Amino acid sequence: MLVLTLPDGATREVAYGTLPRDVVGSIGPRLLLAAIAVAVDGEIQDLMTPLRKGGAFQVLTDKDPRALAVLRHSGAHILATAVRRLRPEAAIGFGPAIDDGFYYDFQVAKPFTPEDLEQIEAEMRKVVAEKYPFVRAEVSQKEAKQVFSDDPLKLERLEDFEGSDEIISTYTDGPFTDLCRGPHVPDTSYLKHFKLLSAAGAYWRGDEKRQMLQRIYATAFFKKEELEARLFQMEEAKKRDHRVLGKQLDLFQFFPHAPGAAFWTPKGTQLWNTLEAFIRERQREDFLEIKTPLLYTKKLWEQSGHWGKYKDNMFLVWDKEEAEQGSSPEESLSMSLKPMNCPSHHLYFHADKHSYRELPKRFVTFDVLHRNEISGALSGLTRVRQFSQDDCHVYLREDQIAGEVKFLMDFILSYYDTFGLTARLKFATRPEQRIGSDELWDRAENALRAALESTGRPYEMKEGDGAFYGPKIDFDVMDSIGRAWQLGTIQLDYNAPERFDLEYTGEDNAAHRPVVIHRAVSGSFERFLAILIEHFAGAFPVWLAPEQVRILPISDDVSGYAKEVTAKFRAAGLRAVCDDRSDTLNYRIRDGEIMKVPYMAVLGKREMETGQVAIRVRGAGKKQEIVSVDAFLARLFEETRTRALTPSSEGAAS
RNA sequence: GCCGACGUAGCUCAGAUGGUAGAGCACCCGAUUUGUAAUCGGGCGGUCGCGAGUUCGAUCCUCGCCGUCGGCUCCA
Known part of the structure; x- marks a missing residue:
């Protein structure tokens, strides 16, 4: 019992x-x-x-979020049921519930087209209407092989059960039987509100060496309103997409001539420079900025370990002299653009004698980096081949680790705070592909974890996700579309000091190995700007906005005055533009709103006489404020100086 | 890299079973001088991504290439 x-x-x-x-x-x-x-x-x-x-014992109803995964998993079976009816020859792969829906992988002769998806969705509705119960059966390995004798993918999956005492179960809904551990909803009629979203190729078992299956993505909810809300949210996310806004607001462009590398327009460059100036200011006190070369001989990469572990991702450069000395074409590719800044920093640290008193020593560099990402991975500004990091390497004594990690964490979190972004911490341990002895890894992981715990902040574990040279703390930030981006990172490295023979002179007058910490805050400027564009929906706070205020004379009579006011703002260091085009005021206001300029200042005869401006705040409609030019200037100046999150981006998203 | 979709004017998009293309916006010119989200009229603008093939003829069909987008284990 x-x-x-x-x-x-x-x-x-x-x-x-x-x-x-x-x-x-x-x-x-x-x-x-x-x-x-x-x-x-x-x-x-x-x-x-x-x-x-x-x-x-707890009964889960549709109010329980855990029940939703069950519904979606059943949705995957219903999807497979429909596909099997339309294409009986389709072999079935895996079909799990995922965070925001479900998918199913099929092996089919012809990939699915959008029209196929419509047809499949219609067929699914029939399966739902037919209200087949999900019937569970527990079978032996032998019986299972019998049931799936014509399905190579399922047979392969069954082999995993060899020698295991796990119960093998199948679920049948009407004409379709799947190898599945469940759980499922009672019958197919439970799937009421769903939508097929897209089809895409996916390698069998995620292995690029194996055949490609065709995956159909879908989502489902218990309530109609929830499905509609999700679809609406997807539409909204599209509008916030940095690639769309980048074009609309004229911030950056890509050309086929440089895949994965952005051109920044004047406005985009302004935005970039503002961001860079911000982090430079933050780092003025405690960091040392240096500039280092972009191109290095392979000797450096051999020393750093990149040549062995990272060569596929590096842009190699042909060395003429090497070729002339008779080296093979392959060997003549003996230089590389840097994919990371660390070796340059180590080289520079190594060049001088250092006292224990100087430590921790922090070098930062904003140089351009190149990584040869596979073409299919490129995406807008978030996955590029050329980018810049706010890259810092700290050289310190082992006894300084805890204090330094806390210092860096505070630095990073307060940086995000300026943008109204919150981060989650992840602790990542040694990966399979790595350099350095296990003893070194033990020491590094223990030291970093102790430092992390001493801060008292919550964190998640990411086993095996560390850098190849050391464990790390990652800072994940959520964007408006709900994607989590890994931005900042603090990585502990005991290997580089060995490889680069780094030393400092201790109190005892003997040579000691320092420890290295790799730190980035923005991840890359490119990706961080993409996230900011989406986070603010292009409606930047005034301190970041490429154009901070647009001054609009109502008629030609006051355009002279408007130009004077504009000049005054510019002299104060504000980014002001006078729009005295001969279009109507309505037209120019609309243009300013579309370009998401934080403030517009309208000037007419009344304002000219009183030395005032009529302020229109972005997204606030025709609710205007009449203030003196000087008061407005002081307000903008103050908001810029304090990097206030104003004006709100509310109402400016569409 | 692999699978699929897509690539038409600066932008957003129409279009023809294969007979060399159109709209709106932007831009330019003119008129209008505007009080808080599109004033009116006119004009300019395209080797229909690139290359080859089939054809009397290709932007449309075939092949190759380039680029963009969605995806490529959240394991039955």
Whole structure:
């Protein structure tokens, strides 16, 4: 007998193997109608899987977020059911629920077209209407092989069970049977609000050496409004897309002549420079900025380990002299554009004798870096081949690690704070591909973790996700589309000091190895700007806005005055533009709103006489403020100086 | 890199079973001098991504290339 404890504290004894639906039904028939699945000691199972252990028994209805994953997983089966009806020859891969929906992978002769998706979606609605129960069966390995004898992908999956005592189960909804551990909703009619979203290729088992399957992505919800909200949100996200806004606001462009490398327009360059000036200012006190070469001989990369581990991602450069000395074409590619700044910094640190008193020593560099990303990975400003980092390397004594990590964390978090961004911390440990001994890794991981814990901030673990030279703390920031971007990073490195023979002279007058910390705040300027564009929906706070104020004379009579006012703002260091085009005021205001200029100042005869301006705040409509020119100037100046998050980007998103 | 979709004027997009293309906006000119999200009229503007093939004829069909976009385990 199994003992189940209900949420109200009551207990029930049921026989081993009882179906949850019988238990739920005995609690109440209405509850059975609302039940999607149950949780036993927090473990989700469906209503048709026999109970094998007792514990806290909870019924999940559509209000429970855990039930949504069950619905979506069933959605994947319904998708496969429909595809199998339309294309009986399709072999079926995996079809899990994912964070915001579900997908299913198929092996088909012809990839799916958008029209196919419509047809499949219509077929799914039929399957839903036919209301097939999900029937669970538990089978032996041999029986399973029988059932899936014509499906090579499932047979391969079955091999994983060889020698395992895991229960093999199948689920059948009408004509379709899938190898599946569940859980599932009771029948296909539960899938009411769903939409197929896209089709794309996906390697079988994520392995690029294996065949490519065709994946269909979809999403589903219990409530119609939730599905509609999701689709609306996807539309809104498109409008905020930095690639769309970058064009609309004239910030940057790409040319086929330089894939993965952006051209920054005058406005975009202004934005970039503002950001760079900001971080320079922040780093003025405690950091030393240096500029280093972009191109190096392979000797440096051999020393750093990049030549062995990272060569595929580097842009190699042909050396004429090497070729003339008879080296092969391959060997003559003996130089490389730098993909990272670290080796340059180490080289420079190594060049001088350092006292323990100088440490920690922090070098920062904003140079251009190149990484040869595969063409399919390129995407807007977020995945590029040429970019710049606010890259810092700290050289310090081992006893300074805790203090330095705290210093850097505070620095990074307060930086994000300026933009109204919040970050989550992740601690990443040694990856499979790495350099350095296990002892060194033990020391590095322990030291970094201790430093992280001493700050008392919450963090998540990312096992095996460290850099090839050391463990790291990553700072993930969420953007408006809900994507988490890894921006900042603090990486501990015991290997580089060895490879570059770095030393400092200790109090004891003997040579010691320093430790290196790699630190980036923005990740890359390109990607950070992309995130800022999406975060603010292009409606930048006044301190960041390429154009801070647009001054609009109502008629030619006052354009002279408007120009004077503009000059005054510019003399104060503000980015002001006078729009005295002969178009109507309405036209010019519309243009300013579309370009998301934070403030417009309208000048007419009244204002000229009183030395005032009529301010229009971005997104606030015709609600205007009449203030003196000097007061307005002081306000803009102050908002810029304090890097205020004003004016709000509310209402400027569309 | 791989799978798929896409590439028409500066931008957003129409278009023809293969007979060399259109709109709006932007831009230029003229009129209008405007009080808070598009004044009116006129004009300029395209080797229909690039290259080859099929054809009397290709922007449309075929092949190759370039680029952009969606994706390429959140494991039955």
